[in-house]
Amino acid sequence: MFKKILIANRGEIALRVIFACHELGIKTVAVFSEADENSLHVRFADEVVCIGPARSTFSYLNVPAVISAAEITGADAIHPGYGFLSESAYLAEVCEACHIRFIGPDPQVIRLMGDKARARRVMKKAGVPVLPGSDGPIENEDKALKIAKEIGYPVIVKATAGGGGRGMRVVRAPGELSHAVKTAQQEAEAAFGVRDVYIEKYVDSPRHVEFQVLGDSHGSVVHLGERECSIQRRHQKLIEGSPAPALSEKMRRRMGSVVIDAAKQVQYTNAGTFEFLMDPQGRFYFMEANTRLQVEHPVTEMVTGIDIVKEQIRIAAGERLSFKQSEVSFTGHSIECRINAEDPDTFVPSPGVIRVFSVPGGPGVRVETLAHSDCTISPYYDSMFAKIIVHGRDRQEAIARMRRVLEMTVIEGIKTSIPMHLRILADPDFIAGKLDTAFMDRFLNRPRPGGRLAEAV
Numbered sequence: 508m509f510k511k512i513l514i515a516n517r518g519e520i521a522l523r524v525i526f527a528c529h530e531l532g533i534k535t536v537a538v539f540s541e542a543d544e545n546s547l548h549v550r551f552a553d554e555v556v557c558i559g560p561a562r563s564t565f566s567y568l569n570v571p572a573v574i575s576a577a578e579i580t581g582a583d584a585i586h587p588g589y590g591f592l593s594e595s596a597y598l599a600e601v602c603e604a605c606h607i608r609f610i611g612p613d614p615q616v617i618r619l620m621g622d623k624a625r626a627r628r629v630m631k632k633a634g635v636p637v638l639p640g641s642d643g644p645i646e647n648e649d650k651a652l653k654i655a656k657e658i659g660y661p662v663i664v665k666a667t668a669g670g671g672g673r674g675m676r677v678v679r680a681p682g683e684l685s686h687a688v689k690t691a692q693q694e695a696e697a698a699f700g701v702r703d704v705y706i707e708k709y710v711d712s713p714r715h716v717e718f719q720v721l722g723d724s725h726g727s728v729v730h731l732g733e734r735e736c737s738i739q740r741r742h743q744k745l746i747e748g749s750p751a752p753a754l755s756e757k758m759r760r761r762m763g764s765v766v767i768d769a770a771k772q773v774q775y776t777n778a779g780t781f782e783f784l785m786d787p788q789g790r791f792y793f794m795e796a797n798t799r800l801q802v803e804h805p806v807t808e809m810v811t812g813i814d815i816v817k818e819q820i821r822i823a824a825g826e827r828l829s830f831k832q833s834e835v836s837f838t839g840h841s842i843e844c845r846i847n848a849e850d851p852d853t854f855v856p857s858p859g860v861i862r863v864f865s866v867p868g869g870p871g872v873r874v875e876t877l878a879h880s881d882c883t884i885s886p887y888y889d890s891m892f893a894k895i896i897v898h899g900r901d902r903q904e905a906i907a908r909m910r911r912v913l914e915m916t917v918i919e920g921i922k923t924s925i926p927m928h929l930r931i932l933a934d935p936d937f938i939a940g941k942l943d944t945a946f947m948d949r950f951l952n953r954p955r956p957g958g959r960l961a962e963a964v
């Protein structure tokens with residue numbers, strides 16, 4: 508087992524890894540930017556190293572600085588968390604060259620699954636359902652028009668690299684395609700440094716369902732069930748849950764089997780997520796694979812009782828998975844709300860000093876956050892500063908529990924997304940489990956319900 512792990516991240520996910528390490532008896536090293544000098548992950552790590560100024564380009568995304576911090580502190584492994592360098596094949600390769608263990612998949616797997624066009628081809632070969640589309644990046648406008656005509660409109664143009672909705676354009680008519688391709692290429696190049704895009708059939712109002720997998724270096728792969736991630740705005744997830752309301756036990760077993768076969772096909776190790784779109788008829792199609800820990804991993808931990816971060820560390824240390832697929836059981840229902848520092852109506856970021864921070868506990872409540880009273884929410888990084896996760900006997904109890912927690916949460920000094928979450932949790936379609944990726948478009952165009960509860964919170 509490792510003696511010391513460096514966490515190449517910040518905020519709540521850095522704390523989450525520190526918790527797991529402390530429980531395993533492993534020393535931790537926190538890296539931080541100048542803006543995060545007083546952060547909780549800096550306070551609770553065993554050792555700390557400042558790796559640069561506030562801008563992430565010069566700190567949390569600075570591979571030489573991260574590697575130097577690991578070498579000077581004697582860390583024998585690096586956990587990248589999520590975001591930043593978590594899906595960097597380059598960091599994984601440098602770790603390998605420096606005899607530092609990267610807690611994640613092998614570099615070649617990260618590189619393969621990071622290229623969405625290549626990943627589509629591999630999944631198709633492995634027998635995983637994929638949407639009709641181009642076999643690789645489209646070379647020119649004529650090729651794009653030909654493919655779109657063959658598969659039928661609407662289509663979606665996607666960047667082969669990156670994620671988060673950048674480099675994506677929906678096209679509903681031939682006259683829109685040329686502009687969409689050029690715009691997606693420009694956006695992809697600006698965001699990821701790669702302008703390649705591909706085309707696939709667009710599914711209107713699908714569900715977004717993802718499966719959590721774990722694989723060790725001895726050939727064992729298991730899945731930990733699915734998460735419903737359809738509540739999203741501009742391809743950014745807002746609320747996640749497990750299990751997905753639309754999946755029957757039969758469908759869960761079928762999709763789980765497909766996911767395990769796909770992971771074995773690419774010799775997947777460590778934690779990862781295989782993401783699918785599900786159309787209104789219940790047909791599912793591979794979308795992408797995320798070769799890292801997900802923001803929403805706690806809902807899976809709540810329904811399975813398995814500590815995914817500890818499993819990541821054990822796998823990276825060469826140990827076998829501590830359980831078999833037949834030993835994975837699912838109990839109750841879990842929901843996660845991402846709490847962002849932003850105006851709940853306009854979504855404009857709201858950085859600043861939190862004067863009061865109080866989240867009630869109670870049965871089945873878990874809070875993961877970088878926040879505390881008198882802390883500063885920085886304008887330099889993502890606006891998410893907390894995750895509230897609840898677990899109930901069923902989905903109805905989980906919804907009621909989440910509403911109770913959010914109603915009793917007190918955060919003063921900044922605006923947060925809590926009022927929006929409360930409105931979603933009270934929405935009849937959400938309560939009924941009628942979810943799809945167009946939910947938020949419909950929701951934001953509906954008249955507001957009466958009452959001032961959300962405003963008071």
